[in-house]
Amino acid sequence: MIAPAPKPQSLADHIVQKLEMILPIKRPLPLHEPCLSGNEQKYTSECIETGWVSSVGKFVDRFENDLSAYTGAKKTVVTVNGTAALHVACHLIGAKAGDEILCPTITFAATANALSYTGATPHFVDCENETLGVDPQKLRAYLNDITTTKNNQLINKKTGNKIAALIVTHIFGNPAKIEELLNIANDFNIPLIEDAAEAMGTKYKEKHLGTFGTFGILSFNGNKIITTGGGGALLTNDENLGARAKHITTTAKKPHAWEYAHDEVGFNYRMPNVNAAMGCAQLEQLENFIANKHQLAASYEKAFVDLPDIQILREPPHTRANAWLNAIIVPAHEQQNILTATHAAGFLTRPLWQALHTLPHFKNAPRMDLSTAETMAQRIINLPSSVGLVS
Ligand SMILES: *Cc1c(COP(=O)(O)O)cnc(C)c1O
Numbered sequence: 001m002i003a004p005a006p007k008p009q010s011l012a013d014h015i016v017q018k019l020e021m022i023l024p025i026k027r028p029l030p031l032h033e034p035c036l037s038g039n040e041q042k043y044t045s046e047c048i049e050t051g052w053v054s055s056v057g058k059f060v061d062r063f064e065n066d067l068s069a070y071t072g073a074k075k076t077v078v079t080v081n082g083t084a085a086l087h088v089a090c091h092l093i094g095a096k097a098g099d100e101i102l103c104p105t106i107t108f109a110a111t112a113n114a115l116s117y118t119g120a121t122p123h124f125v126d127c128e129n130e131t132l133g134v135d136p137q138k139l140r141a142y143l144n145d146i147t148t149t150k151n152n153q154l155i156n157k158k159t160g161n162k163i164a165a166l167i168v169t170h171i172f173g174n175p176a177k178i179e180e181l182l183n184i185a186n187d188f189n190i191p192l193i194e195d196a197a198e199a200m201g202t203k204y205k206e207k208h209l210g211t212f213g214t215f216g217i218l219s220f221n222g223n224k225i226i227t228t229g230g231g232g233a234l235l236t237n238d239e240n241l242g243a244r245a246k247h248i249t250t251t252a253k254k255p256h257a258w259e260y261a262h263d264e265v266g267f268n269y270r271m272p273n274v275n276a277a278m279g280c281a282q283l284e285q286l287e288n289f290i291a292n293k294h295q296l297a298a299s300y301e302k303a304f305v306d307l308p309d310i311q312i313l314r315e316p317p318h319t320r321a322n323a324w325l326n327a328i329i330v331p332a333h334e335q336q337n338i339l340t341a342t343h344a345a346g347f348l349t350r351p352l353w354q355a356l357h358t359l360p361h362f363k364n365a366p367r368m369d370l371s372t373a374e375t376m377a378q379r380i381i382n383l384p385s386s387v388g389l390v391s
Contacts, residue, residue, distance in 0.1 A: 011309055011334050012341035018303040019347050023389055027346030032325065034227045035387040036278075038285045043277035055250075057273025063280050064233075070283065071208035073216070073235035075242025078271035078279070079249055082197040082219025082232035086114035088245055088269060089215035089234060090165065093191045095120040099164040100156055100366060102190075104134050105355040106373045107169035111195050112356050112365075120164060123156070124357040124367035129329075129376055131316055132352075133176020134168045140184050142368045147188065154188050159366060163188075168213075169195040172382070173225065173324035174316055175204040178212050185213070193217070197232070200225050201290050201322035210235045215245075220275075225289055225324045226282035228275040293323035295390045300326050300383060309334070313380070325385045327352075332378040339381065352380035 009017075023029060047053045060078060067076040079085045095101060097119030103112050105124040112122040125142070128135035147163060148155050154163040166185045168176045178194070185192035192213035196202075199209040200218050210216020220231035234249075236242045252266030271279075297315075304310050313327040330338055335351060342349040355373045356362055 010337065010341075011307070011330070012337040014307055015310070015328075015338055016341050016345045016347070018307070019342065019383070020345070022299045022303050023347070023384060029347050029384045029389075030386065031348050031350055031382060031384055032223045033386040034222055035285070035289065036282075039281035040278050043281050044274055047274040047277050053274040054272050055268075055270040057276070059273050059276035059280055060271060063228075063271070063276040063283070066280060066283050067218075067233055067235075070286075071211055071235055073208070073211050074237045074239060075235070075245070077234045077242065077245045077249055078276060079232045079234060079269045080271060081221065081230050082195075082217050083110040083114050084249070084267070084269040085217035085219075085232040085234040086111065086167075086193070086195060087117045088249055088267065089193045089217060090115045090118045090120065090167075092241055092244055092248070093165050093193070093214060095164045099162045100159065101164055102134075102139070102166040103356075104167070104169050104373075105357045105367070105370050106132055106171065106352065106376065107195060107356065108197070108353055109356060109359070110197070111167060111169055112362060115165075115167065121161075122356065122362060122365050123163065124362070124365055124370060126368055126370045127171075127373050127376060128177070129372055131174050131176050132171040132313070132376060132380070133174075133178075134166075134181055135372065136177045136180035136184060138368070138372075139166075139181070140187075143184070143188055149189070152189070154190050156366065163190060165191045165193055167193045167195055169197075170199040170202065170209050172313065172327055173199045173202050173322040174313070175199070175202060175209055175319055175321075178204055178209070182212050191215075196235075197221075198224060198324055199322060201286050201324075203320045204316075205318045211237060214238065214241070220279055220282070225293075225322050226279065226286055228271065228279040228282070231271050231275050231279060233271075289387045290322050292387050292390065293385065296385065297323045297326055299390055300328075304328065323385075326383040328381050328383065329376075329379050330381055332375065335378055335381060342381075347384055349384070350382045352377050352382075 194216035196210035197219035
């Protein structure tokens with residue numbers, strides 16, 4: 001008896017096979033789950049037993065200090081989430097209605113939402129395909145073309161609006177081309193804000209992401225490399241701005257034993273003590289998480305070498321990345337097939353975010369040519385990346 005010739009396999013089938021080979025048998029297998037196997041229970045129980053669950057407490061102070069020590073930021077202010085931290089950063093650099101803020105179109109919606117809370121408008125800029133970060137060469141040429149300087153302010157010649165800042169996002173924990181982007185911000189005399197929400201633990205040339213710009217932000221949402229349930233942090237090396245950030249995120253209350261004296265319109269963006277307690281426990285494990293994630297990334301790399309149609313998004317040079325979320329680059333016409341096949345097999349893969357300039361509420365926002373972003377949005381797939389998928 002001769003066995004019937006096997007049906008030629010599609011690229012999607014090959015990918016499912018690879019995932020079945022290297023990942024545990026649990027189905028469905030989420031994209032990213034938290035790992036809470038350290039002192040989370042101990043520290044949060046301490047909050048509950050002592051009643052210190054809310055807006056102040058020793059874990060808030062400890063988490064801020066631990067984060068400053070880990071990242072090297074002079075000042076860290078923890079917040080209810082990363083979006084709130086971004087809002088405060090945009091507020092403190094003075095963004096206001098009528099301003100434009102240069103913002104990647106390839107980023108999570110929160111980046112453009114947060115700047116919009118100040119009344120400013122996102123001005124969308126393109127990415128490059130090595131890191132998915134803002135393309136520095138393209139950005140510099142564009143700014144040379146469309147901007148002028150008036151009264152020490154950068155002005156968009158087409159709209160007449162002030163360009164108040166540049167926000168860049170470090171995608172999946174990999175650094176954008178941060179040195180070049182910082183040079184552009186300096187040359188055009190605008191502050192740089194780093195959305196490092198996904199990059200806790202990533203260092204570029206030994207320097208933690210989020211500490212290059214005027215402000216950097218981190219997120220501790222449940223899907224990030226470490227979580228506080230919900231939470232975020234604002235990082236800065238400017239002591240004055242750091243003090244301003246602490247003040248304005250804590251209702252702008254003047255310190256006093258009993259008086260309710262506030263000296264400006266403040267936000268209630270404080271991270272509760274019970275969340276900070278979780279954060280302290282998670283941070284203790286971060287280096288182990290990163291080591292484990294590098295093993296997973298190596299397994300994916302090995303598994304995919306013999307599929308020439310698939311590239312892996314790699315850690316850029318001079319980087320110790322946190323390896324938070326693995327991504328492959330696939331042919332555009334295969335992206336939907338691969339998503340469908342992997343989901344059918346119980347692997348909860350994801351495409352890249354829809355480019356923000358295509359969302360209805362941003363359809364009138366100013367923008368440059370965004371062709372790389374439009375292509376990459378159709379080519380990226382994220383693979384399951386939780387800590388503990390490899391032993
Ligand atoms: C998660 C994330 C945010 C927002 O953080 P939250 O804590 O969820 O508000 C912002 N930007 C990027 C790139 C993110 O991945």
